[in-house]
Amino acid sequence: MSTEYEVKNRNLAPKGKLMIEWAEAHMPVLMKIRAVFQKEKPLKGIQIASCLHVTKETAVLVKTLKAGGAEVALCGSNPLSTQDEVAAALTYDKINVYAWRGETEKEYQRCIDKTLTYNPVILMDDGADLISTSHKKGIVKGITGASEETTTGITRLRSMEQEGALKYPIIAVNDAYTKYLFDNRFGTGQSTIDGIIRATSILLAGKNFVVCGYGWCGRGIAMRARGMGANVIVTEVNPIKALEAAMDGFTVMSIDRAAKVGDIFVTVTGDTSVIRKEHMLKMKDSAILANSGHFNVEISIPDLEAISKSKRTIRQNVQEYMLKDGRRLYLLAEGRLVNLVAAEGHPPEVMMMSFANQALSAEYLVKYGKELEPKIYKVPEEIDQKVATLALSAMGIQIDKLTEEQVRYLKSWELGTT
Ligand code: ADE
Numbered sequence: 001m002s003t004e005y006e007v008k009n010r011n012l013a014p015k016g017k018l019m020i021e022w023a024e025a026h027m028p029v030l031m032k033i034r035a036v037f038q039k040e041k042p043l044k045g046i047q048i049a050s051c052l053h054v055t056k057e058t059a060v061l062v063k064t065l066k067a068g069g070a071e072v073a074l075c076g077s078n079p080l081s082t083q084d085e086v087a088a089a090l091t092y093d094k095i096n097v098y099a100w101r102g103e104t105e106k107e108y109q110r111c112i113d114k115t116l117t118y119n120p121v122i123l124m125d126d127g128a129d130l131i132s133t134s135h136k137k138g139i140v141k142g143i144t145g146a147s148e149e150t151t152t153g154i155t156r157l158r159s160m161e162q163e164g165a166l167k168y169p170i171i172a173v174n175d176a177y178t179k180y181l182f183d184n185r186f187g188t189g190q191s192t193i194d195g196i197i198r199a200t201s202i203l204l205a206g207k208n209f210v211v212c213g214y215g216w217c218g219r220g221i222a223m224r225a226r227g228m229g230a231n232v233i234v235t236e237v238n239p240i241k242a243l244e245a246a247m248d249g250f251t252v253m254s255i256d257r258a259a260k261v262g263d264i265f266v267t268v269t270g271d272t273s274v275i276r277k278e279h280m281l282k283m284k285d286s287a288i289l290a291n292s293g294h295f296n297v298e299i300s301i302p303d304l305e306a307i308s309k310s311k312r313t314i315r316q317n318v319q320e321y322m323l324k325d326g327r328r329l330y331l332l333a334e335g336r337l338v339n340l341v342a343a344e345g346h347p348p349e350v351m352m353m354s355f356a357n358q359a360l361s362a363e364y365l366v367k368y369g370k371e372l373e374p375k376i377y378k379v380p381e382e383i384d385q386k387v388a389t390l391a392l393s394a395m396g397i398q399i400d401k402l403t404e405e406q407v408r409y410l411k412s413w414e415l416g417t418t
Contacts, residue, residue, distance in 0.1 A: 003091055004096050005087075005096060006114070007084065007087040007091060007097055007098075008082075008084040009084065009088060010088045011088070013088040013091070013092055014089075015089075016086040016088050016090070019059075019083065019086055022056065022348075023057050023059065026347070026349055027349070027351065027355075029352045029394055030060050030064055030355050030356050030359065031064075033360065034068075037065075037068030040068075041069035042367075044069030045069060045071075046069065046121050046366055047118050047120045048072050048123070049115040049124070049130060050072060050074045050124035050125075051077045051115065052074065052149065053076060053078060053081040053340050054075075054076045054081070054086055054087050054090075055086060055340070056083060056348070057346070057352075057355065058355075059086050059090055060352075061351075061355040062090065066095065068359070068363070070122075070362070073096040073118045074090065074095055074096065074097050075099050076098075076099035076111065077126040077129065077149075079103040080336045080337075081101070082100055083101070083344070084101050096115075098110075098114045098115060112129055115130065116130075116139050119142055120142070122144060122145060122369075123145075123146035124358055125149065126148070126149035126150050127152055127295070128148060130146075131153075140167040143168045144168065144169075144366070144369035145170065145171065145372060147170065147172075147358055147362065148171070148174060150174050151217075152270045152293065152294035154376070155270060157172075157376055161374075168374050169365075169369060169375060169376075170376045171361040171376075171378075172378060172379065175378055176357045176379035178353045178357060178388050179379075181216070183351065184216035184220065185216045185219055185223075187345075187350035188220045188292055189219075189223055189224040190347060191340075191343050192224075192266060192338060193224045193225060193228060195290070195292075195332070195337075195342035196264065196288070196332065198342050199290075199317040199333065199338065200288060200315075200332070206230070207263040208233060208264070209225040209262070209266070210264065212255060212269055212275065213235075213267065213274070213293070214234050214245045215241070215269075215270070217268040217292060221268060222234055222245070223248075232250050233252070233262065234250045234252050235255045236252065255279055259280070259282040259283050260284070261284075263286075263287060265289050265290065265299075266291070267290075267293055267298035267299055269298055270294065271297075271298065272295075272298065272300075273300045275298065280307060280329060281323075283327070285326075287330070289332065291335050291336065292338055292339055296334065304321055305321075307324065308322055314330070317332055317338075318330055318331075318332055319334065356391075357383060357384070360379075360386070361383065364380060364383065
């Protein structure tokens, strides 16, 4: 079958090929899985529709699925996150790619729709737009199951599950330990700081850096911002997470108070309108606003537009909003994922674990999907353990094994103080 595609410019492929090679060199776990897939072809003849950020790391994943025998159609999971060089290169790897940086919302949806025309058996999603489109359009026949990459996607899918709307099983890749403990924390932590620095080139040391949301992503960003010498302030709605942030040594306060003192604001809550007009009106001149949550709704852009008299692009990925009273607020990456728009997303070393879970979950769905109900499932424990073991081995780290005595001790309830 000939490869079909819609990308920005196929001539960018040589650069994309090098980017993919670089990622492959830093994703040994996924490359190990690729070698096994190449031999065993567990996905032979399986059509996979995927909606993922089209990055060099995603390229390593889809090439692995292809090596396992799958046919892959790929679209972006955000209108601004596609690396056009990578998208171009993938068209030469026989991947049907529909993605380019700067898609309009209509084009973004059209690309999602396009991947569903390939009669997919498995869907691989990041944010649940692909799965929700397949349900809205009634394209569910023949789909054995899907996997979901991110927290926001899982939240949406849980609503579908609760309403009884789900038509096929979902594997919650996000909820694997080897995903969220590393990707969400260390990946988002590093790539968000990377995006802010690439976009602005400002010094973080000594700045008041406000992190809205103390989930795994927020924890990672707060930790890394502190490492750069910023004074980190956390805002939360969940008392347990707020308490944890306080005991982790961060200043915790309401967004209303933080608005007055913050120099840089980053939202990572997964919710809407976290930073609104009433907060923006209290901010210091030159405050910087960025979002690292999946959707561009966390900073209210309609509010920002409404209180501004003009706006201009002052540098790539930085829009200056001139407020009616003369203060300036700087919005990064149009309020979309700053780590993927202004930087390259999470580093390959964490994506290799997230995507190892994706690849092995696809294999699992092919083997067992038909036996599953239309519910949300955890990544099987064996897969999670296998990914951790492979990652440790790639890092050259050896760990201990329990002795027989220790196994017996852990199993017995009679033994205690001797
Ligand atoms: N999500 C966050 N970082 C990513 C990356 N580098 N590739 C694909 N998806 C991502």
